Amino acid sequence: MTDLLSVSDLTIDISTRRGELRAIDGVSFGIGRGEVLGVVGESGAGKSMLGNAVIGLLPARARIAGGQVWLDGDRIDALPRADLQHLRGARIGMIFQDPQTSLNPLYRIGDQITQTIRTHRPMSQTEALDEARRLLTEVGISASSERLAAYPHQFSGGMRQRVVIALALAGNPELVIADEPTTALDVSVQAQIIKLLKRLCQERGVAVMLITHDMGVIAETADRVCVLYAGRVAEIGAVDDVLARPRHPYTQGLMAANPTLTGPLDDGLRQIPGSMPTIAARPKGCAFHPRCSEALALCRDRRPPLITAQKVECSCFLYHQDSQALKAT
Amino acid sequence: MNVSATGLNPIVPIEASLVQAKDLERDFAVHVPFLRRLMPGFEQPVIRAVRGVTLAIPKGRTYALVGESGSGKSTLARMIVGLTPPSKGEVFIGGHNIWDPVSADEQRKLRRRIQMIFQDPLASLNPLWRVSAIVSEPMRVFGLMPDGGARAARVAELLELVGLSTTDGRKFPHEFSGGQRQRIAIARALASDPEFIVCDEPTSALDVSVQAQVLNLLKRLQKDLSLTYLFISHDLAVVRHMADRIGVLYLGELVEERDSVAFFETPEHPYSQMLLSAVPNATANSPSKGEPVGEIPDAASPPPGCAFHPRCPVAREICSRLHPKASQVPTGHASCHLL
Numbered sequence: 001m002t003d004l005l006s007v008s009d010l011t012i013d014i015s016t017r018r019g020e021l022r023a024i025d026g027v028s029f030g031i032g033r034g035e036v037l038g039v040v041g042e043s044g045a046g047k048s049m050l051g052n053a054v055i056g057l058l059p060a061r062a063r064i065a066g067g068q069v070w071l072d073g074d075r076i077d078a079l080p081r082a083d084l085q086h087l088r089g090a091r092i093g094m095i096f097q098d099p100q101t102s103l104n105p106l107y108r109i110g111d112q113i114t115q116t117i118r119t120h121r122p123m124s125q126t127e128a129l130d131e132a133r134r135l136l137t138e139v140g141i142s143a144s145s146e147r148l149a150a151y152p153h154q155f156s157g158g159m160r161q162r163v164v165i166a167l168a169l170a171g172n173p174e175l176v177i178a179d180e181p182t183t184a185l186d187v188s189v190q191a192q193i194i195k196l197l198k199r200l201c202q203e204r205g206v207a208v209m210l211i212t213h214d215m216g217v218i219a220e221t222a223d224r225v226c227v228l229y230a231g232r233v234a235e236i237g238a239v240d241d242v243l244a245r246p247r248h249p250y251t252q253g254l255m256a257a258n259p260t261l262t263g264p265l266d267d268g269l270r271q272i273p274g275s276m277p278t279i280a281a282r283p284k285g286c287a288f289h290p291r292c293s294e295a296l297a298l299c300r301d302r303r304p305p306l307i308t309a310q311k312v313e314c315s316c317f318l319y320h321q322d323s324q325a326l327k328a329t
Numbered sequence: 330m331n332v333s334a335t336g337l338n339p340i341v342p343i344e345a346s347l348v349q350a351k352d353l354e355r356d357f358a359v360h361v362p363f364l365r366r367l368m369p370g371f372e373q374p375v376i377r378a379v380r381g382v383t384l385a386i387p388k389g390r391t392y393a394l395v396g397e398s399g400s401g402k403s404t405l406a407r408m409i410v411g412l413t414p415p416s417k418g419e420v421f422i423g424g425h426n427i428w429d430p431v432s433a434d435e436q437r438k439l440r441r442r443i444q445m446i447f448q449d450p451l452a453s454l455n456p457l458w459r460v461s462a463i464v465s466e467p468m469r470v471f472g473l474m475p476d477g478g479a480r481a482a483r484v485a486e487l488l489e490l491v492g493l494s495t496t497d498g499r500k501f502p503h504e505f506s507g508g509q510r511q512r513i514a515i516a517r518a519l520a521s522d523p524e525f526i527v528c529d530e531p532t533s534a535l536d537v538s539v540q541a542q543v544l545n546l547l548k549r550l551q552k553d554l555s556l557t558y559l560f561i562s563h564d565l566a567v568v569r570h571m572a573d574r575i576g577v578l579y580l581g582e583l584v585e586e587r588d589s590v591a592f593f594e595t596p597e598h599p600y601s602q603m604l605l606s607a608v609p610n611a612t613a614n615s616p617s618k619g620e621p622v623g624e625i626p627d628a629a630s631p632p633p634g635c636a637f638h639p640r641c642p643v644a645r646e647i648c649s650r651l652h653p654k655a656s657q658v659p660t661g662h663a664s665c666h667l668l
Contacts, residue, residue, distance in 0.1 A: 042536035042537065042538065042539075043507075043536055156624045157398075157624070158624050159624075186397035186398055186563065186624070186625070187397070187563065187564075187565070187604060187607040187608055187621075188397065188603055188604060188607045188621035188623075188624070189397075189621075189624055190607065190609070191606075191607040191609070191621045192621055192622070194609070213536065213537065214609065215537070216608065216609030216610055217609050219609060219610060220609045220610070253538060254537055254538060257537050257538045257540070257541035258537050258541075258566070259540075259541075259544070259564070259566035259567050259569065259570045260566055260569075260610070261565065261566050261569060261593065261605065261608055261610065262610075265569070265570060268544075268545045268548060268570070269541035269544055269545055269570060270541065271538065271541040271542045271545055272538040272541070272542075273542075275506045275507070275508055275509075275536070275538070275539050276536070276538075
């Protein structure tokens with residue numbers, strides 16, 4: 001196994017008053033060392049659930065109903081609580097969307113970082129303080145004593161997110177999960193944070209699972225992209241391949257619906273009709289078929305498997321070799 | 330000839346415009362703890378949220394305000410729509426001053442012509458009201474369609490206009506998806522038959538595929554009903570698809586105002602250039618060229634001279650001393666010492 005993180009056939013159920021609902025339905029992907037995998041999808045696609053499942057932060061009502069998660073040869077999907085605590089922070093770092101809520105407002109920045117370092121690594125307070133300075137410099141904050149003594153509210157949004165990144169790296173993790181790390185930030189700050197994430201990933205050889213709804217962020221950051229729709233993988237492949245020529249009708253629609261700074265303006269944006277089905281009302285067959293303009297008769301009843309279509313893996317019957325034959329049925 | 334606050338003749342003569350804002354300013358007092366206020370030499374600190382903004386929107390056009398959080402776009406919009414009183418300046422709709430109306434009656438008539446669509450439809454729709462009550466509220470408020478039957482027919486017509494079904498009027502907001510809720514908010518805005526609609530980040534809370542539906546709907550309605558929009562967004566790609574004219578706000582000032590096509594071809598102000606280079610591009614696989622640095626400063630203590638100079642890649646010595654005046658550039662103006 002060459003991938004650092006390998007997720008195979010992961011299935012997550014949520015128990016509700018209406019019974020068990022399937023949130024994630026047989027998702028498989030891998031991330032190599034130093035690689036950035038972008039997980040893209042609209043709200044309700046299950047992308048955050050996927051990230052939380054990897055780091056063992058599923059809500060109480062959700063459980064892994066099938067499949068496996070491996071990190072560097074260790075199975076991590078069914079770990080006891082104590083082992084999970086070692087996993088989080090030390091082996092997997094996490095960056096959340098809103099830096100305001102992921103930092104403790106009552107503790108100084110320096111204390112939060114040194115505490116995290118000492119939780120995961122055997123260091124004295126002085127060593128940890130030196131390490132904290134080094135981490136802050138690494139994420140682009142001048143590590144003066146005033147900065148270390150400052151509280152989160154004294155930092156701007158972009159600076160706070162840099163501190164959160166420093167915290168995620170404090171345990172020297174092999175994998176970083178970044179869940180919408182730039183969504184709460186302004187564009188000019190977003191561009192800086194994206195660049196920082198990319199640089200850190202290359203320098204440290206850390207694997208990054210970047211969860212976002214923004215195709216633009218994926219294009220600028222990720223090596224490979226996994227497009228999720230209604231809890232399933234619609235398409236997964238190298239960013240250049242997928243963005244230059246999306247295979248799945250959903251990815252095509254998503255790309256066409258995305259407003260751009262170049263290109264013609266005359267006939268408005270192409271839109272995908274309808275919206276993502278809720279988890280309780282996912283259609284039979286291909287989950288995208290009610291919104292798909294190219295849906296075949298069999299898309300209504302049969303779920304398309306993930307197949308390789310010109311280097312990219314895609315779950316769509318249009319790319320089956322015998323699709324012409326299938327169309328006739 | 331009317332001369333704008335920038336000392337330049339606006340491209341669109343202000344009188345010909347449906348919406349005019351003249352030299353708008355808004356200050357907010359910063360809260361200071363009681364004891365510190367008693368200290369000798371205490372001076373009330375003030376945030377100058379909007380400073381000397383003049384703009385005009387011709388009928389049937391879209392004017393987009395862009396800028397990052399804290400730039401004053403929402404404060405400016407709220408002054409233009411009549412929600413936040415300006416500290417200084419005037420707002421005219423069809424030649425009538427909305428902040429100094431002749432009579433209460435005239436004020437009501439003016440208010441009917443202005444509507445607003447907010448960012449989060451879940452927060453702007455009353456969860457306890459049925460959609461039909463929500464959409465018909467402006468008609469009740471302004472005393473339009475007093476007859477119940479006619480009002481119900483108008484609600485059905487409005488729902489169809491925004492792409493919902495007439496039976497949706499019986500439902501509650503929570504029964505709809507985000508995009509459908511924003512359609513309800515649009516139907517409500519149209520209910521008083523307005524000429525001018527302020528759209529404050531109308532698609533920021535929506536997914537990409539749904540955003541395209543709402544943007545296309547807004548464009549179609551503008552064409553069919555000859556609506557005038559003030560469109561507020563932080564997303565330049567969205568703005569490019571919607572706007573005829575663009576105003577870039579930085580710390581409460583219009584640093585550049587241009588026609589949309591010219592702006593996207595040759596942005597003149599270094600801040601505009603930085604904003605454009607920061608937009609991640611999904612289609613081209615070339616990484617963006619610009620190097621955005623820093624963040625928008627605290628409006629309570631703006632930098633001296635040009636407010637943008639600490640982040641500006643081409644700043645000179647003069648920029649930190651002297652506040653730049655607006656210079657004429659093709660199709661508009663920009664405030665930079667280098668122009």
